[in-house]
Amino acid sequence: MAASAKNHVVVWMNYLQKSVEMGDYSVIGVIVAVSVVLLTFLVFGLLRQRQNKRRGVLILGNCDAGKTLLYTQLIYKKHNQTFSSISPNSGNYTVAESGKTLRLVDLPGHERIRQQMLDGHKDLARGVIFVIDSSSVQKEIKDIAEYLYTVLSDNRISNMSPPLLVACNKQDMSFTKGAKVIQALLEKEMNTLRITKSAALQDTSASNNNTYLGRRDRDFTFNDLKPMKIDFVECSCQEKADINAIQDWLAKIA
Structure with a gap:
C-alpha cells in the first residue's frame, strides 16, 4: 500500500513538471487551492481537538454570591448548607440529553486568592x-x-475565548435586580474601570498581560467582546432551585 501511494506521488510530480514545462500553470493553481483546503481542515481539526481536551467549567464570583450552592445543586441535585472556603471544589457533571461530561470547578471568591485560583485553572x-x-x-x-x-481581560482567557455565563442569582429574594438591569450596571462600571486602568498604565509606562476590553471608539458593551460570547440569565440556587437556564447553557457548550 505504501508503494502504491509512492507511485501516485511520483505520477503527480511528473505531471506537474510536464505541465510547467508546457506553460500550463492552471494545474499549479488547482494544487495550491487543494493544499489550502487541506491545510484549513487540518488546522480546524487541531483546534477542535484542543478544545475537546478542555472539559472544565469554572464557577467564579464574589464571596456569598452562591457559587458553592450552585455547584452542589448541579453536582448532587440537592440543597446543602455551604461555607466559604479557600480550596476549590470540583466534580463531574453529566449533561442529561447527550451524556457528555463536564468538570465543574468552584473557585473561592476571596479577593486575596482568587487571582491565584484563576491562574491555576484557566487553561481547563x-x-x-x-x-x-x-x-x-x-x-x-x-x-x-x-x-x-x-477575568475577561486576562490574556489567556481572551485567547481561548470560552463562552461566559453571568448567573444573576438569588432571584427568589425581594428587591433583587433583573439580568438586564445588572448587565447595564456592569457595563457602566466596567467602562469606568477601562478608562482608569488605561490611564494608570499610560502614567506609569507599565506593561501588563491584559487584553483591552471592547472597542476603543465607544463605551464598553459585552457585545463588543466577540468572539467570546457573554450571556446573562436569572436563577436561584436555594432549596427550590431554579437553575434550568444554567443547565441549558451547560448542555449547549458540552
Whole structure:
C-alpha cells in the first residue's frame, strides 16, 4: 500500500513538471487551492481537538454570591448548607440529553486568592460561570465589576475565548435586580474601570498581560467582546432551585 501511494506521488510530480514545462500553470493553481483546503481542515481539526481536551467549567464570583450552592445543586441535585472556603471544589457533571461530561470547578471568591485560583485553572476552561448576588449587586457593583474585568481581560482567557455565563442569582429574594438591569450596571462600571486602568498604565509606562476590553471608539458593551460570547440569565440556587437556564447553557457548550 505504501508503494502504491509512492507511485501516485511520483505520477503527480511528473505531471506537474510536464505541465510547467508546457506553460500550463492552471494545474499549479488547482494544487495550491487543494493544499489550502487541506491545510484549513487540518488546522480546524487541531483546534477542535484542543478544545475537546478542555472539559472544565469554572464557577467564579464574589464571596456569598452562591457559587458553592450552585455547584452542589448541579453536582448532587440537592440543597446543602455551604461555607466559604479557600480550596476549590470540583466534580463531574453529566449533561442529561447527550451524556457528555463536564468538570465543574468552584473557585473561592476571596479577593486575596482568587487571582491565584484563576491562574491555576484557566487553561481547563471550556466555559465560565460568573455568579452574582442579585440582591446586593447595587452596593457591591465596584468589586463585582473589578473581578469580572480581571477575568475577561486576562490574556489567556481572551485567547481561548470560552463562552461566559453571568448567573444573576438569588432571584427568589425581594428587591433583587433583573439580568438586564445588572448587565447595564456592569457595563457602566466596567467602562469606568477601562478608562482608569488605561490611564494608570499610560502614567506609569507599565506593561501588563491584559487584553483591552471592547472597542476603543465607544463605551464598553459585552457585545463588543466577540468572539467570546457573554450571556446573562436569572436563577436561584436555594432549596427550590431554579437553575434550568444554567443547565441549558451547560448542555449547549458540552
